[in-house]
Amino acid sequence: MKVRFSLALIAGLIFSPVTLAANSTGSIEDKLTEQLVDKLNVDVVSMEKAPIEGLYQAVTKQGMLYISEDGSKLIHGNIYALDNNMENLSDTAFNAAMAAPRLEMLKPFEKDMLVYKAKNEKYVVTVFTDVDCGYCRKLHNEMQGYNDLGITIRYLAYPRRGVPSANADEMQAVWCAKDPLKAMTEAKSGGNVKAASCDVDISKQFYLGQQFGISGTPAIVLENGSVIPGYQPPERLLKTLQRAL
Template identity: 60%
Template sequence: MKLSRSLTLWATLMLSPVVFASSPTPNDMLKQKIQDTLGLEVSSITAAPIDGLFQVITNRGVLYVTPDGSKLVHGNIYDLNDAMNNLTELALAGPRLEMLKGFEDKMLVYKAKDEKHVVTVFTDITCGYCRKLHREMADYNKLGITVRYLAFPRQGVPSPNADEMEAVWCAKDPRKAMDDAKAGKAITAAKCDADIAGQYNLGGSFGINGTPAIILEDGSLIPGYQPANELFEVLERRGKH
């Protein structure tokens, strides 16, 4: 009997899956340190364009960190051998497009009748250049540029500014409310699932700190106002690459 029980126990152990506790990888430890020290959410860690650094994409943009996590660099890396191509901006292009997909149902869209290009603009209703861009919406649409708005209240969230933008997004006619708000008219308070905070945080993760901020079709960012004809030329040029 003892032999039989021993054989049964041995067979059970041999057939059972063996689970080993996995040790944290260097990337895991680096991610944890950045989250604990800076309070940032880390979405990816990859090799940086400069040897000896890691490129870390966070909810507040791109950082460069030494492998041991002791030193951090914040800024843009440019390629002198490629017409000063901004490699930091390039690193964010793909992730931006992916993250935008989750907010498409929150966008206020001014669609061009003969659509050739689509841009996403992070906007604020009190910003002077945002209002200028909005007054010229017909010019963008006439050139075939569809404009999709996301909210970026410059006072942050929560704030009276954010509440006003929620009122626009939650109005019975959001586009008319946007027209009125950009013209300086008062907007009736309204609440809904507009997720203004989510839109604002999304902009922050894109590296946006002012409005208007324009995301192009390739995921690149143009900070500030662009006249319709100049924006069209940029889009056409990018589309040919």
């Protein structure tokens, strides 16, 4: 999970030590949450004990943070399970804690999604996509295969070169085209989509992806709010959905 922190937040980590006030009240979790919100201005989704004794893990909309029990030390990084095939425990915890919030965060964007609806719909997935990435194009080329298996694909934009960029402008043109579904196919085939403007804000979709912990495309959001990174062919995605839902 790659988390992008602002310069202001990084400066906060360096110059604003997180310490618990001697006269603060409430649980340790509440105190630590208050410190992070006050000093770093992050949105804390959950706070609980970490897999390492003496640490608490804070799932935030800006990523995963670890804080010492006394509130004096802060760690930004991943914890791995050496005894379980190097499982990334940070990713696992982040994905689980963010599942329900992700679903709520997606709702305002539903009106802007590009939807390739399955005739006999059984599953709906939301894919953060980029018009230039090879595996995004591969997924798009197999759209009929997903739809035939009852999987509806909904697209949101995640320009890998960031915002602003020519990449983001290209995706803006797709979303603002007269026929966005046709424009997406054209763009992912290497064609040029005529620049256009509309009320859709690609940057908001991109920043939503960052809040989800996405760092590459395609990234597939399931109906339970979990995220599957990378491309999955139709049959494999179907099996993933059958196991997960």
